[in-house]
Amino acid sequence: MESMEPDPLNGVYVYLDIVSDFVCQQCGVCCNNDWLVTVDEAGYRRNQRLFEQAGRPEEFAQAFLPLGSEAELGEYARIAKRPSGGCWFLTAENLCRLQQVAGHQHLDTVCQWFPRYPMNTERGIELSLSFSCPAAVKMAVRQQPLQIVRAEGSPIEQLPVDFVRHVYPSQQPPDSILRYYFEIEGHLIDLLQARQLTLPERLELVQGSLRQIETWQDSAEYGRQLNQLIRDNYDELDLAATRQEPLQDGPADWLAENYFVNFLFRKNLYVQGSAGFLNQLVQMSQKIIPKMQKATATNDTAELEQLIVALELEWNHNSRRQAEGSV
Numbered sequence: 200m201e202s203m204e205p206d207p208l209n210g211v212y213v214y215l216d217i218v219s220d221f222v223c224q225q226c227g228v229c230c231n232n233d234w235l236v237t238v239d240e241a242g243y244r245r246n247q248r249l250f251e252q253a254g255r256p257e258e259f260a261q262a263f264l265p266l267g268s269e270a271e272l273g274e275y276a277r278i279a280k281r282p283s284g285g286c287w288f289l290t291a292e293n294l295c296r297l298q299q300v301a302g303h304q305h306l307d308t309v310c311q312w313f314p315r316y317p318m319n320t321e322r323g324i325e326l327s328l329s330f331s332c333p334a335a336v337k338m339a340v341r342q343q344p345l346q347i348v349r350a351e352g353s354p355i356e357q358l359p360v361d362f363v364r365h366v367y368p369s370q371q372p373p374d375s376i377l378r379y380y381f382e383i384e385g386h387l388i389d390l391l392q393a394r395q396l397t398l399p400e401r402l403e404l405v406q407g408s409l410r411q412i413e414t415w416q417d418s419a420e421y422g423r424q425l426n427q428l429i430r431d432n433y434d435e436l437d438l439a440a441t442r443q444e445p446l447q448d449g450p451a452d453w454l455a456e457n458y459f460v461n462f463l464f465r466k467n468l469y470v471q472g473s474a475g476f477l478n479q480l481v482q483m484s485q486k487i488i489p490k491m492q493k494a495t496a497t498n499d500t501a502e503l504e505q506l507i508v509a510l511e512l513e514w515n516h517n518s519r520r521q522a523e524g525s526v
């Protein structure tokens with residue numbers, strides 16, 4: 200069987216262009232919420248040594264709480280929260296006390312790499328950004344559609360030591376439509392960026408395509424059915440291009456489009472399957488579109504940006520046990 204791990208020094212990188220331009224604004228949002236930040240056993244022991252050498256074993260016991268039977272794969276402990284909900288190590292200036300003392304390399308993967316979102320996939324190492332970071336969302340308020348870059352070199356200096364997602368369509372069961380995952384992803388991104396249609400129209404087309412895919416039963420027919428679906432959709436886009444003047448869109452439309460493209464590029468369709476992804480897409484569209492329209496009317500994307508951050512926090516983060524996450 201083919202190796203699951205790409206060679207990080209000699210691989211292909213596939214990433215959204217905003218990844219290479221991202222700069223943290225130190226707003227503290229990522230460290231000041233109800234996410235469950237977990238560490239693996241190596242990280243737990245590394246911190247144990249650090250705190251013991253500093254003569255502060257009591258603080259270590261307060262700050263790193265073993266998960267016991269609640270631990271999922273790769274987890275060993277979680278970092279405690281302050282009563283306010285913020286990370287144990289967050290300073291009043293929104294800086295990380297652990298990083299100040301021990302350096303960036305000492306931090307665990309999620310703290311080192313957030314909001315970068317590294318994925319190990321069959322076509323290389325893929326990188327996206329989490330839009331729960333307000334600075335990442337700001338970058339998406341731009342007219343130029345998000346571009347998918349394919350390169351031999353990494354867009355960031357150091358690679359993460361592990362990945363948020365592993366995406367290997369060829370290892371899906373023979374009757375799974377996910378064996379065609381990359382063809383589907385590429386096509387749906389094309390649809391989301393087809394600006395001859397309004398964004399609600401594009402979302403309808405994407406949702407309709409997923410509904411069609413859901414009806415397919417015979418895996419021997421998947422390739423032919425997918426080609427037909429793609430041809431039909433491009434015919435529809437061609438028709439729209441001939442009957443419509445270029446649409447008047449603006450920052451709210453661009454942000455919403457870029458949000459959905461990023462959401463898809465992060466492989467949510469692969470992880471959730473077409474039915475689960477469709478359900479999520481419908482719910483997100485119902486929230487995003489009215490806010491997008493309001494932002495267009497008021498010429499102010501602030502509320503839409505806040506909604507996107509909130510949706511990302513709700514859908515895409517490890518916030519289980521959030522209620523009892525504080526100390």
Ligand code: SF4
Pocket residue numbers: 222223224225226227228229230313314331332333334335
């Ligand atoms: S939310 Fe984004 S900009 Fe703010 S501190 Fe975290 S990574 Fe930096």
